Amino acid sequence: MSQNIINIGYARVSTHKQDLGLEVQIDALNHCDQLFIERESGSNNVRPELEKALKLAQTLSKKGTQVTFTIYKLDRLTRSMFKLLELIEQFNDSDIQLVSLHEKLETDSLIGRLLCMILGFVAESELENLRFRTREGLRKAKEKGVKLGAKRISKKKEERIIQQYLAGGLSIRKIAKTEQISTSTIYKVLERNDVANNRKKVSQNSCQNQDKMVE
Numbered sequence: 001m002s003q004n005i006i007n008i009g010y011a012r013v014s015t016h017k018q019d020l021g022l023e024v025q026i027d028a029l030n031h032c033d034q035l036f037i038e039r040e041s042g043s044n045n046v047r048p049e050l051e052k053a054l055k056l057a058q059t060l061s062k063k064g065t066q067v068t069f070t071i072y073k074l075d076r077l078t079r080s081m082f083k084l085l086e087l088i089e090q091f092n093d094s095d096i097q098l099v100s101l102h103e104k105l106e107t108d109s110l111i112g113r114l115l116c117m118i119l120g121f122v123a124e125s126e127l128e129n130l131r132f133r134t135r136e137g138l139r140k141a142k143e144k145g146v147k148l149g150a151k152r153i154s155k156k157k158e159e160r161i162i163q164q165y166l167a168g169g170l171s172i173r174k175i176a177k178t179e180q181i182s183t184s185t186i187y188k189v190l191e192r193n194d195v196a197n198n199r200k201k202v203s204q205n206s207c208q209n210q211d212k213m214v215e
Contacts, residue, residue, distance in 0.1 A: 005066045009035040010053045012076045014042065025072040028101055032070055042079035050077075054087075058094045067095075073102040153181065158189050165195060 009032030011025035022037070029035055034056070038049035053069070061067045069091060071077050077100075078084050091098045091107060098107040157179065164175050165186075176183045189195075 004064070005068075006034070006060055007032045007068045007070055008053055008057050009070045010038070010050060010077065011035065011072060012038040012040065012042065012047075012050075015039065025076065028072045029070060042075055042077075045078070045080065045083055054090065057096050058090075061094045061096050068097045068099055070099045070101065072100075074100045074105070153185065153189070158193065161186060161189050162193060162195050165190060 009029035011022060011029060013022045013025075026035065026037070036049045036053040038047050040047045040049075057067045057069050074084075077087060077098075088098065088107060090096075099105070161175060161179060164170050164178070165172075170178070172183050172186050176186050179186075
């Protein structure tokens with residue numbers, strides 16, 4: 001790394017399930033002097049790692065360092081057209097060159113900045129189209145009587161969960177692990193069957209019985 005030249009990389013995926021996509025980005029950005037990695041939706045403008053990367057880039061640029069801010073693909077930076085315009089303006093004001101490897105774009109020229117904005121518009125349009133198709137799909141499914149949301153567990157499984165819970169030998173977490181469901185589902189089952197208070201009563205009765213035995 002040259003003292004007067006630095007390449008800052010930024011990689012982003014929306015969830016932890018997209019590790020393969022993250023590996024592709026990291027591999028493409030392995031030439032960067034410093035790499036910031038974020039797991040956050042592109043539609044979310046509050047991204048701590050991006051803020052850190054931008055702050056470092058701006059600080060170094062003010063000190064006279066030639067800074068390049070590199071991303072694998074433009075939509076890894078943002079999916080919002082307005083946010084992209086804001087970021088490009090920040091880069092220009094701080095004399096930072098933005099490079100997008102996939103689109104082979106650089107913002108050190110007017111044409112490069114224009115292409116960035118066009119592709120940013122396309123990315124946001126694709127996101128809006130996806131949201132529209134999702135809403136339409138849900139509406140049509142509802143019209144056809146399709147039940148949406150998570151599939152409810154069987155009555156037999158609910159009874160088994162309640163029995164394990166009332167027995168008091170297993171924690172919520174262990175029951176969830178045994179039944180291969182989430183702890184939130186356990187709580188919903190208990191709430192739906194008004195079991196939570198019943199267990200308290202059982203515990204109280206048990207304590208009262210123990211007191212009588214001591215007496």
